[in-house]
Amino acid sequence: MSGILLLEQALNGLQFGLMLFLLAAGLTLVFGIMDMINLAHGSLYMVGAFLAATFAELTGSFWLAVVLAMAGTAVVGMALEISVLRRLYARDHLAQVLATFAIILIANEGVRLIWGPQVPLSAPPALAGPVQILPGLDYSSYRLVIIAVGLAVAVALYVLVTRTKTGMLVRAGASNREMATAMGVDIKLLFTLVFGFGAALCAIAGAMLGPILAVQVGMGESILILAFVVIVIGGIGSIRGALVGALVVGMADTIGRAFIPALLREFLPPQFASALGPALASILIYVLMAAILFWKPQGLFPARG
Amino acid sequence: MRRWTLLAVLALAVAFPLVARPLGWEFYVGFASRIMIYALAASSLNLILGYGGMLSFGHAAFVGAGAYVVGILMAEGVASAWVSWPLAVAAAGALAAAVGAVSLRTRGVYFIMITLAFAQMIYYIAVGMKAYGGEEGLNLPARSSVGFGLDLKDDATFYYVVLGVLIAALYAMHRLARARFGRVIEAIRENETRMEAIGFATHRYKLVCFALGGAVAGLSGALLANQNSYVNPNLLYWTQSGSLMIMVILGGVGALYGGLLGAIALLVLEEVFSVYTIHWQLGVGAILLAIVLYAPQGLAGLLARRRDG
Amino acid sequence: MAETPAAILRVEDLHKRFGGVVATDGVSLAVARGEVHALIGPNGAGKTTLVHQLSGALRPDRGRVAFDGTDVTAMAFHDRVRIGLARSYQITSIFRKFSVLENMVLPVQARSGSSLSFWRPRAAEAALFDEARRVLAAVGLAGREGVAAGTLAHGEQRQLEVGLALATNPRLLLLDEPMAGMGPEDSERMIGLVAGLKGSISVLLVEHDMDAVFRLADRISVLVSGRVIASGPPAAIRANEEVKRAYLGEEVAA
Numbered sequence: 001m002s003g004i005l006l007l008e009q010a011l012n013g014l015q016f017g018l019m020l021f022l023l024a025a026g027l028t029l030v031f032g033i034m035d036m037i038n039l040a041h042g043s044l045y046m047v048g049a050f051l052a053a054t055f056a057e058l059t060g061s062f063w064l065a066v067v068l069a070m071a072g073t074a075v076v077g078m079a080l081e082i083s084v085l086r087r088l089y090a091r092d093h094l095a096q097v098l099a100t101f102a103i104i105l106i107a108n109e110g111v112r113l114i115w116g117p118q119v120p121l122s123a124p125p126a127l128a129g130p131v132q133i134l135p136g137l138d139y140s141s142y143r144l145v146i147i148a149v150g151l152a153v154a155v156a157l158y159v160l161v162t163r164t165k166t167g168m169l170v171r172a173g174a175s176n177r178e179m180a181t182a183m184g185v186d187i188k189l190l191f192t193l194v195f196g197f198g199a200a201l202c203a204i205a206g207a208m209l210g211p212i213l214a215v216q217v218g219m220g221e222s223i224l225i226l227a228f229v230v231i232v233i234g235g236i237g238s239i240r241g242a243l244v245g246a247l248v249v250g251m252a253d254t255i256g257r258a259f260i261p262a263l264l265r266e267f268l269p270p271q272f273a274s275a276l277g278p279a280l281a282s283i284l285i286y287v288l289m290a291a292i293l294f295w296k297p298q299g300l301f302p303a304r305g
Numbered sequence: 306m307r308r309w310t311l312l313a314v315l316a317l318a319v320a321f322p323l324v325a326r327p328l329g330w331e332f333y334v335g336f337a338s339r340i341m342i343y344a345l346a347a348s349s350l351n352l353i354l355g356y357g358g359m360l361s362f363g364h365a366a367f368v369g370a371g372a373y374v375v376g377i378l379m380a381e382g383v384a385s386a387w388v389s390w391p392l393a394v395a396a397a398g399a400l401a402a403a404v405g406a407v408s409l410r411t412r413g414v415y416f417i418m419i420t421l422a423f424a425q426m427i428y429y430i431a432v433g434m435k436a437y438g439g440e441e442g443l444n445l446p447a448r449s450s451v452g453f454g455l456d457l458k459d460d461a462t463f464y465y466v467v468l469g470v471l472i473a474a475l476y477a478m479h480r481l482a483r484a485r486f487g488r489v490i491e492a493i494r495e496n497e498t499r500m501e502a503i504g505f506a507t508h509r510y511k512l513v514c515f516a517l518g519g520a521v522a523g524l525s526g527a528l529l530a531n532q533n534s535y536v537n538p539n540l541l542y543w544t545q546s547g548s549l550m551i552m553v554i555l556g557g558v559g560a561l562y563g564g565l566l567g568a569i570a571l572l573v574l575e576e577v578f579s580v581y582t583i584h585w586q587l588g589v590g591a592i593l594l595a596i597v598l599y600a601p602q603g604l605a606g607l608l609a610r611r612r613d614g
Numbered sequence: 615m616a617e618t619p620a621a622i623l624r625v626e627d628l629h630k631r632f633g634g635v636v637a638t639d640g641v642s643l644a645v646a647r648g649e650v651h652a653l654i655g656p657n658g659a660g661k662t663t664l665v666h667q668l669s670g671a672l673r674p675d676r677g678r679v680a681f682d683g684t685d686v687t688a689m690a691f692h693d694r695v696r697i698g699l700a701r702s703y704q705i706t707s708i709f710r711k712f713s714v715l716e717n718m719v720l721p722v723q724a725r726s727g728s729s730l731s732f733w734r735p736r737a738a739e740a741a742l743f744d745e746a747r748r749v750l751a752a753v754g755l756a757g758r759e760g761v762a763a764g765t766l767a768h769g770e771q772r773q774l775e776v777g778l779a780l781a782t783n784p785r786l787l788l789l790d791e792p793m794a795g796m797g798p799e800d801s802e803r804m805i806g807l808v809a810g811l812k813g814s815i816s817v818l819l820v821e822h823d824m825d826a827v828f829r830l831a832d833r834i835s836v837l838v839s840g841r842v843i844a845s846g847p848p849a850a851i852r853a854n855e856e857v858k859r860a861y862l863g864e865e866v867a868a
Contacts (some may be wrong), residue, residue: 037414087598093414094360098554099597101547105590113584221544225425232418279433286422290407293415477732485729485736492709492720499707502669503782504695504724513730 004137009258010251015143017250018150022205023223024230024242025157026198029170032237034089034191039100040080041202041227042220043107048073048203049210049219050111053121062124066207070200077199081192089191104220112217121210146208153204154243161239170194226253229289235299244300249285256284318468322461334460335532340572341464341471341565342528347552348478348564349521354550355559356482357514358494362417362546363404363424367397367519369541371526373431376443376536386449386457386527393527394520400427401519405512421543431538442537449531457531467528471565474521479561481517490514491559551593557603566604622647622786622816623699628667628677630660630840637663638674639840645786650808650817652827655837656860661820662704664837665790668818669701670694682785696725698785704794704820706771708778710764714755717763717774718746721781746781753777754803769800776807786816793823805829828852836860 027041051072055065084103088096123142130138161167169190206215213219230249234241261277268276292300322334350364371393378389408419437443448457457463481487493500493507500507530536539545548571556567574592578585596603621644630638637660645651655661666672668679670691679687681699694700709717722745723729723736736742750756753773758766763774776792789808793801805826811817812832821827827834828848835845838860844851851857 031414037417084594084598091597091601093417094354094550094554094558095597095601097360097362097417098550099594101551102590102593102597105586106594109584109587109590113587225421225543228418229422232415236414274435276433279429282429282432283426286426289422290419293411293419294407297411297415480735481732483735483737484733485723485731487732488720488723488736489729492712495709495711496707498671499703499709499778500720501691502671502695502701502703502707503721503778504692504700505720505729506690506692510729 004134005258006255007134008137008139009255011139011143011147012258013251013254014247015146015150015250016254017247018147018154019205019209020223020226020230020250021150021243021246022153022201023227024234024246025239026195026201027227028231028234028237028239028242029194029198031231033170033194036085036089037093037096037100038085039097039224040085040103040107041198042224043104044073044077044080044199044202044220045206045223046107046111046217046220047076047206048199049121049206049215050115050119051203052207052210053119053215054115056121062122066204069207070203073203073206074196074200077202078192078196081195085195086188086191107220108217118214118216121207121215123211142211149204149208153201157239226285229285231299233289233292233299235301238299238301241299241301248288252288253281253285257281260284315472322464325461331460334464336572336576338460338464338467339532340568341467342525342532343549343552343572344565344568345467345471345474345528346522346525346564347549347556347568348474349518349525350549351553351556351559351564352478352481352521353515353518354553355557355563356487356490356494357511357518359409359511359515360417361408361420361515361518362543362550363420363422363427364518364522364549365543365545366404366424366427366541367401367522368526368529368545368549369431369536369538370400370427371397371523372530372536372540373434373437373443373526374523375449375527375530376445377437379445379447379449379530380437380443384447384450386451389449390524390527393523395523397523397526398516398520401522402512402516404519405515409508409511409515421546424541424543424546428538428541428543431541438537440538442535442539445530445534445536448534449527463531467532470524470528474524475561475565482561486510486513551589553603554601555593555596555603557606560603560606563603570604620646622682623668623818624678624680625668626678626680628664628679629675630663630667630672631675637840638667638677641677641837641840641842643835643842643845645816645818646833647816648813649832650812650819650830652819652821652831652834653837654821654824654827654834658839659837660840661837662790663840665701665788665818665820669699669788695782695784698783699788700779700782700784700786701788702776702779702790702792704790706775708763708771708774710762712763713759714750714761714763714766714774715743715746715759718750718777718781719743721778722746722749725783749777749781753780753807769796769803772796772800772804773807776804780815784815786818787811788818788820790820791822792819793821793826801826 023041023045027038030036030038048069052065052069055068056062059065080103084099088099127142127145129141131141131144132138161171226249230245231242233248234245260281261273264273264277264280321337325331325334346368350361353359353361353364374393374396375389378392383389404420404423408416408423411419432440448463451457451466455462457466489500489505489510493505493510497507526540529540552567552571553563554567555570556563556565571589574589575585578588600606623645625641625643628638628641641664653661663672667674670686670689674687677687678685681694681697684697686694686699709720719742722742726742747759750759753776755770755773755777758770763771766774772792772794776789779787793804796804801823808817808819808830819827819830831848833846834848834851835842836851836857843860844854844857
């Protein structure tokens with residue numbers, strides 16, 4: 001197991017983790033403030049990717065497409081919140097799960113109707129080539145940019161949430177909704193804006209991961225599960241928890257998938273290793289989640305007091 | 306009124322394959338079997354979710370476990386239903402007991418997540434089982450053998466076996482709901498803290514309920530493996546658990562026939578919509594959303610209202 | 615160490631804190647067999663938290679709870695009920711959707727054998743329902759069996775509340791403000807009920823209603839800020855200066 005390989009996988013893990021964070025941040029806020037399980041969050045990620053693909057084709061510019069996709073997805077998200085999701089805040093978790101599951105079905109077919117099952121999205125040509133970050137390690141410049149964007153958003157989010165008035169209102173809402181209302185916060189508007197903001201974050205992740213993971217119907221489901229694992233590990237309602245959780249999950253999943261099969265081959269006969277390896281790698285994050293919940297049932301940084 | 310409806314439905318169900326052949330509806334006998342198998346699966350989830358109030362999002366894992374037991378045994382040369390089906394039930398029940406023992410330590414959304422996580426783990430294990438098809442799945446050379454000169458390959462014979470199993474299961478659930486156990490479970494759902502305060506080890510009862518639901522799910526999985534002559538990891542993917550939950554809420558959470566009504570509703574809806582469009586999931590999604598928002602008691606609730614009102 | 619203690623409940627140096635808040639600060643008290651022992655104190659003194667620790671809903675940080683000679687400090691909530699230590703709730707916690715009779719049959723069922731019974735209908739067990747009716751009559755709810763518990767008047771709900779605990783056949787009953795929100799007629803009935811238990815069932819009565827307390831209690835302990843500042847017969851408590859200062863002087867008799 002070479003150090004170079006490990007570093008490369010670590011960077012991949014960092015990149016994936018930061019994108020997961022974008023999804024998890026919106027998800028944890030919605031869950032923390034509105035106490036709502038939103039399975040449709042993955043669908044917003046998908047819509048963001050599809051919109052980015054369309055805008056990229058229309059404008060010829062990848063980055064412009066990302067910005068437009070953010071705006072478009074935010075609008076879609078807020079429309080969804082106002083029309084449907086609002087009615088679910090008062091309902092129990094089962095109703096929320098089922099209703100947002102229904103939205104997944106509708107969104108998947110809706111996207112398929114409008115765009116078809118898949119659309120192409122390529123990284124900007126300027127970033128097509130690799131960059132040598134260490135002797136012996138050439139890394140995709142596009143992935144480096146993803147890391148940069150992810151870090152920038154994380155920092156911006158941190159500043160927004162801890163240093164601005166809006167951010168403090170959001171945190172207040174996350175830990176105590178009644179108190180926030182008592183302090184004169186227009187809760188309905190806050191919810192809608194938070195939701196739209198979360199949708200925009202999803203769009204960034206969808207657009208940026210699109211060139212790597214393929215923009216296709218149903219892309220939301222697999223990443224949604226990971227996002228939920230992230231917020232459960234990190235603690236519901238906590239942005240800091242979402243970041244830590246996302247990095248943990250992103251790293252563990254990427255490095256696990258890269259090295260566990262090889263590791264097993266050292267110790268087990270080949271037929272077992274090839275069967276067990278991928279399976280173990282896939283379930284690693286779930287085992288991790290179960291273990292963390294066992295010791296800290298509220299996650300690492302629970303926001304609710 | 307209720308008893309007559311029941312007898313009428315039963316009579317129709319028994320007569321169905323007999324009239325299907327002359328009417329040229331043979332395809333629908335297989336379809337009806339499929340509905341009944343999913344009704345069994347949904348009813349087993351209803352026991353956990355509707356009666357027990359436990360929002361388990363990993364139920365498809367127990368269905369899949371039962372299916373894989375039958376598939377694996379068949380691949381290893383064991384074709385007798387008398388061996389593989391009880392084993393499927395036992396395996397799924399044991400799995401559910403293990404998952405429940407860990408998951409029931411948690412509450413609320415954490416419980417949902419942990420059950421989901423366990424289901425995903427089992428899914429990936431199924432995908433990893435290259436010897437039994439891995440991601441491609443496993444074809445079964447034939448349906449299970451039951452003896453007595455009956456061949457399950459015949460759709461009508463299979464239909465009657467499934468019908469028999471479903472009736473037995475629903476009757477058992479009916480008895481269970483009225484027995485001490487059922488009363489305790491529904492009381493726990495109503496006010497768990499007070500149940501502890503009057504001396505019930507609530508955790509134990511929830512675990513038993515969870516394991517029972519898993520066991521019956523395993524039975525439905527065994528039947529499903531036979532129905533399709535095929536097992537595949539997709540049976541265990543979390544969206545399958547979602548489908549089962551849709552059936553439960555469509556039919557009516559906690560109602561005895563909720564699983565049955567829901568399976569009928571969803572599968573018929575899917576079938577009807579797919580005639581018109583490949584985008585039938587949109588229709589299903591829209592109806593599901595409407596039900597959650599406007600008719601949360603599902604079909605059973607609507608029927609009850611019509612009877613009373 | 616075999617002993618038949620005079621005290622059915624002995625609490626030794628109980629401590630409990632939540633973050634920075636000290637809820638229970640070294641509480642020691644004893645409830646003698648057959649007595650009604652009242653626990654009074656201002657709001658926020660930590661009375662309910664103490665009841666939670668005695669019943670098993672909360673674990674204390676330090677200290678010991680002994681029930682009839684057995685150390686129950688770490689015993690599970692439902693297990694304590696099984697050995698005779700039951701409680702009622704300050705905020706009514708009943709089964710609102712069930713009928714009054716269905717409510718009352720549950721604690722009876724809990725102590726009448728295993729409920730891991732899956733086939734025989736419970737409705738066939740006449741003995742359970744007869745016993746449930748008996749307890750309902752004892753708490754004054756005879757004739758209300760078929761009513762949905764959630765539709766009962768407040769006073770009747772409190773009767774059911776206490777009745778559920780009573781139906782577990784306890785040797786010690788922890789009553790957390792049974793008279794909460796009750797009018798004079800209902801209070802009178804509840805006082806009669808508790809008085810009737812004297813001698814057969816020991817009672818730890820948490821109450822604000824001073825009239826009830828002084829009529830019922832054999833002994834009174836006063837809890838202020840998580841500590842017992844005085845414990846003794848009613849007359850002694852009434853005369854106690856510290857108690858008067860901390861509590862009684864400000865208390866408005868219900």
